[in-house]
Amino acid sequence: MESGPAVFAGAAFTLFGAGLLLWTSMRVRLRAPVADGVSPLAATVLASLFGTAFLAAGVWTFARL
Template sequence: MESGPAVFAGAAFTLFGAGLLLWTSVRTRLREPVADGVSPLAATVLASLFGAAFLAAGIWTLTRP
């Protein structure tokens, strides 16, 4: 069974990663900037990569024995 801090960390990583991916996709679909003062392509790619990485880290943390 997972310990309390591992469940909290996994949930935090998962929620942050999913939220970042959702926010990035909505901003991109509405053709609004993802980050001010940055290339739109670079901001979208980096935000998507970090969102996927946080989501994967959260899932990995929650599924560890």
């Protein structure tokens, strides 16, 4: 019964992390700003770190099933 919420949370974390990493990489590739009014390097690094963290959280959640 408790695996349903874990699957939902794992899917949400994984999809958000992968989407954030994909979006960040496309913005960097197109030389477009990742965040408005922020240093391009800082925005890229932070977005990449958070994307990786969410992706890792999703994988960890699926591994705990």
